[in-house]
Amino acid sequence: LPPFLHRNRNNLDERIIDQICRNVITDMDQYGVCVVDTFLGAEKGMAVLNEVLNMYSAGLFKDGQLVSNKAGASDLKTIRGDQITWLDGKEKQCQNIGMLISQVDAIIMRANKMYNNGRIGNYTINGRTKAMVACYPGYGSHYVKHVDNPNRDGRCITAIYYLNKDWDIKKNGGLLRIFPEGWRDQVADIEPLFDRILFFWSDRRNPHEVQPAYKTRYAITLWYFDAEERNQACRRYQREREMHNQPKNS
Numbered sequence: 603l604p605p606f607l608h609r610n611r612n613n614l615d616e617r618i619i620d621q622i623c624r625n626v627i628t629d630m631d632q633y634g635v636c637v638v639d640t641f642l643g644a645e646k647g648m649a650v651l652n653e654v655l656n657m658y659s660a661g662l663f664k665d666g667q668l669v670s671n672k673a674g675a676s677d678l679k680t681i682r683g684d685q686i687t688w689l690d691g692k693e694k695q696c697q698n699i700g701m702l703i704s705q706v707d708a709i710i711m712r713a714n715k716m717y718n719n720g721r722i723g724n725y726t727i728n729g730r731t732k733a734m735v736a737c738y739p740g741y742g743s744h745y746v747k748h749v750d751n752p753n754r755d756g757r758c759i760t761a762i763y764y765l766n767k768d769w770d771i772k773k774n775g776g777l778l779r780i781f782p783e784g785w786r787d788q789v790a791d792i793e794p795l796f797d798r799i800l801f802f803w804s805d806r807r808n809p810h811e812v813q814p815a816y817k818t819r820y821a822i823t824l825w826y827f828d829a830e831e832r833n834q835a836c837r838r839y840q841r842e843r844e845m846h847n848q849p850k851n852s
């Protein structure tokens with residue numbers, strides 16, 4: 603396994619992993635979006651949620667993007683969007699988050715292998731970001747419609763694990779709405795339910811938004827890299843840095 607991948611420390615039944623992989627491959631192929639429920643099971647899901655709650659109460663979340671409220675410039679009070687923190691899953695007090703990350707890695711790498719010899723959806727996945735733990739603090743915080751990877755930065759699959767027990771979408775809001783390209787006026791409405799994992803292509807095929815949440819809403823996101831696109835993005839970034847840092851008299 604490439605170095606960035608944790609050994610699959612957890613012995614989630616191989617057959618289950620296989621079955622999930624088949625679902626991921628067929629759904630990503632057909633829709634570019636895939637939802638898997640009861641991903642870890644209630645006990646492990648709760649263990650992950652408790653670690654996130656402990657981190658949140660320890661004040662480890664940084665304030666996320668600032669969104670000025672509807673009143674616009676006049677009223678300087680802004681409601682915070684998501685609050686985030688980044689983890690590699692090896693931190694102490696994060697063993698269960700680390701186990702979740704290993705499980706998602708196992709699914710993605712297996713799907714990578716199962717799909718026509720080592721490529722899922724024409725990608726060869728060889729790395730990922732750290733895990734971004736996000737909290738929408740409720741009282742109307744939301745995330746505006748956007749594309750995760752609009753300019754080929756290398757990220758090909760977004761994986762989001764939701765942690766919200768007893769979530770009532772009517773009362774609590776916080777719906778993730780995806781506007782898949784080519785679906786005409788259809789949308790994919792994903793409730794941020796406990797122990798649910800969502801996969802979707804990170805590029806322009808899947809603009810998405812988080813509608814205002816009225817209860818604290820937690821999610822853990824991983825972005826997986828396509829080897830080729832990532833290399834090109836790094837080379838482009840390196841060239842730009844060299845150009846801008848070009849000494850004056852050259």
Ligand SMILES: Cc1cc(NC(=O)CCC(=O)O)nc(C)c1Br
Nearest residue numbers: 745748749750762778810812821
């Ligand atoms: C910081 C950041 C967060 C997100 N999050 C979502 O799209 C919300 C998904 C959900 O919680 O349902 N996306 C990007 C491109 C950035 Br950058």
Ligand SMILES: [Fe+3]
Nearest residue numbers: 748749750810
């Ligand atoms: Fe996003």
